[in-house]
Amino acid sequence: MDQPLIQFIVIPLVKIVVILAVLLLIVAYLTFAERKILAYMQVRLGPNRVGPKGWLQPIADAFKLLVKEDLVPAKAEKFVFMLAPGLIIIPALLVWSVIPFAPDTTLFGLLKQPIPPYLTDINIGLLFLLGVSGVGVYGVILGGWSSNNKFSLMGGLRSAAQMVSYEVPMGFAVVSVILMAGSLSLVRIVQAQQEAHLWFFVPGILALAIYFCCGVAETNRNPFDLPEAESELVAGFHTEYSGMKFALFFLAEYANMLVIGSVVALLFFGGWLRPFPSWGWLGFLDIIPPFFWFAGKVAVVIFIYMWFRGTFPRYRFDQLMHIGWKWLLPLSLANVVIVALGVLLLKG
Amino acid sequence: MALGEFFSKLIPTDLFAGLALTGGYFFKKKETIQFPEERVEPADRFRGMFGYDVDRCIDCHLCAMACPIDIIHIRDHTEVDEDPETGKKKKRKVIDRYDVDIKRCMFCSLCEEACPTDPKSVWLTTKTFEMATYERNEALYFTKERLMSWEGVLAYPGAVPPKDGGLPEDPMARKGKGSAAEGGVA
Amino acid sequence: MAGPLEPLFDVEEMELSFGPQHPATHGVLRVQLRLDGEKIMDAKPIIGYLHRGTEKLFERESFNQCIPHTDRLDYIAAPTNNEGFVLAAEKLLGITVPPRASYIRMILAELGRISSHVLWLATHAIDLGAITPFFYTFRERERILDLFEEYCGARLTLNAMRVGGLPYDLPDGWVERCSELIDSLPKYFDEYETLLTENRIWKKRTIGIGVISAEEAIDYGLTGPPLRGSGVRWDIRKVFPYDRYDEVEFEIPIGENGDTYDRYLVRMEEMRQSVRIIRQCLDRLPDGPVMAKVPKVLRAQEGIVYASVEAPKGELGYMFVTTAKSTQPYRCHIRPPSFINLQALPAMVEGHLVADLVAVIGTLDIVLGEIDR
Numbered sequence: 081m082d083q084p085l086i087q088f089i090v091i092p093l094v095k096i097v098v099i100l101a102v103l104l105l106i107v108a109y110l111t112f113a114e115r116k117i118l119a120y121m122q123v124r125l126g127p128n129r130v131g132p133k134g135w136l137q138p139i140a141d142a143f144k145l146l147v148k149e150d151l152v153p154a155k156a157e158k159f160v161f162m163l164a165p166g167l168i169i170i171p172a173l174l175v176w177s178v179i180p181f182a183p184d185t186t187l188f189g190l191l192k193q194p195i196p197p198y199l200t201d202i203n204i205g206l207l208f209l210l211g212v213s214g215v216g217v218y219g220v221i222l223g224g225w226s227s228n229n230k231f232s233l234m235g236g237l238r239s240a241a242q243m244v245s246y247e248v249p250m251g252f253a254v255v256s257v258i259l260m261a262g263s264l265s266l267v268r269i270v271q272a273q274q275e276a277h278l279w280f281f282v283p284g285i286l287a288l289a290i291y292f293c294c295g296v297a298e299t300n301r302n303p304f305d306l307p308e309a310e311s312e313l314v315a316g317f318h319t320e321y322s323g324m325k326f327a328l329f330f331l332a333e334y335a336n337m338l339v340i341g342s343v344v345a346l347l348f349f350g351g352w353l354r355p356f357p358s359w360g361w362l363g364f365l366d367i368i369p370p371f372f373w374f375a376g377k378v379a380v381v382i383f384i385y386m387w388f389r390g391t392f393p394r395y396r397f398d399q400l401m402h403i404g405w406k407w408l409l410p411l412s413l414a415n416v417v418i419v420a421l422g423v424l425l426l427k428g
Numbered sequence: 429m430a431l432g433e434f435f436s437k438l439i440p441t442d443l444f445a446g447l448a449l450t451g452g453y454f455f456k457k458k459e460t461i462q463f464p465e466e467r468v469e470p471a472d473r474f475r476g477m478f479g480y481d482v483d484r485c486i487d488c489h490l491c492a493m494a495c496p497i498d499i500i501h502i503r504d505h506t507e508v509d510e511d512p513e514t515g516k517k518k519k520r521k522v523i524d525r526y527d528v529d530i531k532r533c534m535f536c537s538l539c540e541e542a543c544p545t546d547p548k549s550v551w552l553t554t555k556t557f558e559m560a561t562y563e564r565n566e567a568l569y570f571t572k573e574r575l576m577s578w579e580g581v582l583a584y585p586g587a588v589p590p591k592d593g594g595l596p597e598d599p600m601a602r603k604g605k606g607s608a609a610e611g612g613v614a
Numbered sequence: 615m616a617g618p619l620e621p622l623f624d625v626e627e628m629e630l631s632f633g634p635q636h637p638a639t640h641g642v643l644r645v646q647l648r649l650d651g652e653k654i655m656d657a658k659p660i661i662g663y664l665h666r667g668t669e670k671l672f673e674r675e676s677f678n679q680c681i682p683h684t685d686r687l688d689y690i691a692a693p694t695n696n697e698g699f700v701l702a703a704e705k706l707l708g709i710t711v712p713p714r715a716s717y718i719r720m721i722l723a724e725l726g727r728i729s730s731h732v733l734w735l736a737t738h739a740i741d742l743g744a745i746t747p748f749f750y751t752f753r754e755r756e757r758i759l760d761l762f763e764e765y766c767g768a769r770l771t772l773n774a775m776r777v778g779g780l781p782y783d784l785p786d787g788w789v790e791r792c793s794e795l796i797d798s799l800p801k802y803f804d805e806y807e808t809l810l811t812e813n814r815i816w817k818k819r820t821i822g823i824g825v826i827s828a829e830e831a832i833d834y835g836l837t838g839p840p841l842r843g844s845g846v847r848w849d850i851r852k853v854f855p856y857d858r859y860d861e862v863e864f865e866i867p868i869g870e871n872g873d874t875y876d877r878y879l880v881r882m883e884e885m886r887q888s889v890r891i892i893r894q895c896l897d898r899l900p901d902g903p904v905m906a907k908v909p910k911v912l913r914a915q916e917g918i919v920y921a922s923v924e925a926p927k928g929e930l931g932y933m934f935v936t937t938a939k940s941t942q943p944y945r946c947h948i949r950p951p952s953f954i955n956l957q958a959l960p961a962m963v964e965g966h967l968v969a970d971l972v973a974v975i976g977t978l979d980i981v982l983g984e985i986d987r
Contacts, residue, residue, distance in 0.1 A: 118745070234968070391744070473765070535771070
């Protein structure tokens with residue numbers, strides 16, 4: 081085989097398959113983790129019957145969803161109804177093409193040349209990420225509308241308003257990091273943190289808080305889980321979905337959670353870098369591969385998500401908008417100004 | 429807005445208190461009882477499945493009268509015993525059927541309270557509560573034989589139809605209890 | 615009450631049937647909503663999905679046989695249902711209850727009040743999105759139900775009282791276990807309050823929601839926490855003391871604004887006051903019989919009686935019309951607090967959002983078993 085074929089077709093294909101397989105497995109186990117964490121905070125044990133200590137529970141759940149009857153409501157808009165789960169899952173998976181979860185590696189010396197384990201590093205990675213994940217809202221709103229269910233419709237509308245309005249402060253929070261790193265490439269942002277000997281959450285603490293809040297709202301998690309507010313809208317936009325279509329919505333939600341967790345880790349906590357990357361005497365920490373540093377940081381973020389869910393009540397729709405537009409947006413704008421001034425003064 | 433209020437809104441100490449509580453519970457002992465393996469012993473007065481003893485029963489029908497929803501059906505006849513030595517005749521009541529329609533029972537234990545014998549001939553304090561069945565009409569209709577075999581049995585042995593094979597007869601067709609019962613209110 | 619709000623500009627309104635199969639309607643309540651976007655223009659509660667003809671049933675049962683049926687009215691707090699019924703029957707038959715029985719009734723009723731209020735908090739919080747209090751409160755509720763089980767053998771449908779007293783005396787060690795439990799309860803109440811009382815999200819969701827003024831509350835005939843939350847100091851235990859409530863000390867907490875948050879605070883404080891009442895009852899529990907001398911067959915005189923108790927949800931009253939020497943009431947009427955409190959729902963949710971409807975249904979603390987009877 082000639083070199084370009086391997087380089088441009090075979091290696092990316094292998095990477096895609098591996099990334100998707102691992103991602104879906106992680107997502108399945110995230111549901112398990114969520115149920116366990118919530119249970120432990122609620123003085124109970126959680127799933128522990130399927131397999132040893134319940135570890136096969138996600139597999140059983142997935143199997144159940146696969147074999148369940150796939151219902152389509154009689155008066156639903158059938159084509160859109162089918163389309164919506166696809167519209168939401170594709171962006172959620174597509175985003176993973178630009179997320180660098182580890183630096184270039186030789187796979188423990190197996191390869192002669194170090195290759196990047198992530199799929200690609202494009203120079204507008206962050207913009208691509210924001211744009212693609214913004215498409216997911218179409219799946220939500222179309223799913224809610226096509227179900228021909230009033231509760232679903234309201235869930236879809238809420239979700240659309242919420243996702244659109246929270247993307248604005250989210251974008252501004254990201255801008256401050258871009259200013260600090262001077263690049264839109266996610267790999268470059270991590271490298272900038274290494275060069276600056278500083279994780280960006282220290283100067284960007286406000287940006288972190290804003291991004292985190294918006295991330296919670298973007299992924300429809302408690303306390304901003306209005307689109308699927310169980311007690312009001314039954315299950316929101318996916319009330320009428322069953323079987324595999326429901327599973328796709330579910331997968332997308334958790335995949336998006338992972339994305340937010342990854343972006344927080346990449347932008348603010350140095351991605352795959354170990355703590356204090358410039359301190360030589362901490363070199364023994366390098367024994368842990370960079371991927372695990374990254375995964376650990378993402379895990380902490382996701383644990384906090386679940387912790388939130390276990391603790392807080394839910395905001396009302398108008399209050400959520402109020403927070404988005406009247407608190408987070410001005411704060412994020414102020415943050416951009418402050419960071420820009422800082423960058424200007426310090427870097428000269 | 430005062431500056432202090434602004435910052436107190438910005439730093440959510442109230443939310444952190446809640447997070448600390450739930451986070452603390454993460455490491456505490458769990459309350460779950462793993463049911464089939466671990467069991468909670470019901471209290472001594474627990475009202476469980478019926479127990480019945482035909483030898484103690486004096487056939488006074490008080491339990492059937494005390495029942496708010498008339499689910500105890502008693503059928504009896506009188507036998508005359510003749511003493512072979514003296515030739516004296518003695519009437520004796522024999523209980524043919526003592527049926528309880530458990531599927532309608534609300535476990536109020538008024539029948540047990542009404543029973544005049546000591547110890548009680550009908551009682552609910554049996555600690556047996558696993559009564560799930562696949563077929564309610566036959567499996568939860570108890571004749572006296574099945575009632576008497578119940579005490580000490582923990583799991584339901586399987587759906588067994590009443591001894592005579594047929595469905596239980598309509599309790600309202602039996603005999604009216606006061607004027608209201610004639611209206612067929614059940 | 616003002617007429618239904620008219621939309622400001624030409625919009626298409628949406629009719630939404632909220633329930634009867636809905637996770638937040640606490641049973642089978644159905645609310646017919648007229649919505650402008652998410653704003654409620656008009657709400658109409660529709661009831662009757664759980665009608666079992668309890669009042670009619672009473673006409674064919676003797677007095678003691680009615681008591682298991684009363685358990686099924688407000689199935690969350692059975693002791694107060696029993697208590698109201700036996701008080702009415704005792705008033706009718708002219709029976710004086712021995713003091714020990716009265717005190718035990720009070721203990722059971724207050725335990726029932728706590729168990730009802732913690733369940734209210736659990737469902738109210740889960741309606742507003744906080745799922746964790748649900749599990750914490752059920753832990754305490756289970757312990758209270760354990761006490762009920764030790765006393766009378768049942769956990770939910772107690773059938774714990776009889777006309778003239780109580781069917782059983784307390785079992786050995788019950789008093790100690792009860793006092794151990796109530797000593798531990800305030801600590802758990804504090805935990806719920808840590809999660810909710812100062813929480814900004816909880817405050818946002820409850821303050822100013824479902825406001826009802828004291829005058830309106832009285833006009834609607836509200837009782838219980840919905841009335842006290844509006845600042846009216848009205849509690850049957852104080853104004854018409856029954857059992858031995860005149861011998862124990864307790865406060866009646868009241869709110870100021872009559873909103874959901876005030877009603878929440880009122881109920882939280884009521885639980886603490888209940889603990890206080892139980893503590894006093896346990897301390898001065900007299901010896902003696904638990905059953906008055908009553909004939910085997912209870913025969914009423916001709917007459918009409920009404921007796922009411924302060925149930926966890928409000929004033930629960932029983933009225934009997936009897937003919938001479940009858941063993942069962944000629945007509946029985948139950949005044950269920952939830953039914954009358956539910957009347958205020960349309961006025962309380964008008965102009966609010968759908969999410970607030972859930973909060974208001976939660977704060978009214980309705981039980982459909984009692985509403986539909």
